[in-house]
Amino acid sequence: MSRVLRIVLITLAVIVLLYGVYYILGRPALPIPAIRYKVSPGTQLYDLVKATESDELRLTVVTDGQIDVTGDGNRMASIQYTPKTLGNALTLAGNFMGKDQQKFQTSVSKPLQNLSSLLYNVFRFKLTVLIVPA
Numbered sequence: 747m748s749r750v751l752r753i754v755l756i757t758l759a760v761i762v763l764l765y766g767v768y769y770i771l772g773r774p775a776l777p778i779p780a781i782r783y784k785v786s787p788g789t790q791l792y793d794l795v796k797a798t799e800s801d802e803l804r805l806t807v808v809t810d811g812q813i814d815v816t817g818d819g820n821r822m823a824s825i826q827y828t829p830k831t832l833g834n835a836l837t838l839a840g841n842f843m844g845k846d847q848q849k850f851q852t853s854v855s856k857p858l859q860n861l862s863s864l865l866y867n868v869f870r871f872k873l874t875v876l877i878v879p880a
Contacts, residue, residue, distance in 0.1 A: 768869075775808045775872035783854060784880040795879050803877040805839075809862050810870045829863040 768774075785792045795803050798817030806814045813835060815823040825835055836855040840847045854875060865871060 773810075773870050775810065775870040777872045777874075780874040780876050781854070782876045782878060783850075784878055786880050791877065792879055795877055801879060805875040805877060807858060807862070807873045807875075808870060809865045809873075811866070827862075829859075829866050832859055832862050 785795060791803075795801060795817070800818040802817070803822075804814075804816045806812075806816070811827050813823075813825040813827060814821060827835055836859065840850050840855060858873065861871065861873070
């Protein structure tokens with residue numbers, strides 16, 4: 747057996763073993779560092795952020811089909827989704843952005859949809875977006 751083939755087989759065995767351990771542990775959501783997103787004054791989302799006591803909204807997306815929005819420690823919204831319905835939820839969120847809707851679509855919405863559809867059934871990641879006033 748050639749050396750390259752042995753290395754490939756060992757690498758595949760390690761990957762399968764690691765995924766097996768991950769699966770046995772219940773496929774916990776792996777956290778991704780939080781993204782800070784600043785909203786401009788005059789948008790509906792800006793007013794919503796300012797209405798919370800903490801001046802920050804926390805949008806948490808777990809790629810197993812859960813979106814939570816919290817402000818000042820209180821849950822404001824909770825949405826269950828599938829990769830097909832995630833686009834509808836993000837379009838609804840984009841409607842609150844006003845003039846920042848295009849920026850939201852390119853910097854948050856599209857990457858989130860791509861990540862979620864790719865990893866919905868394989869790995870679970872937890873992405874947090876901190877929405878703060880500019």
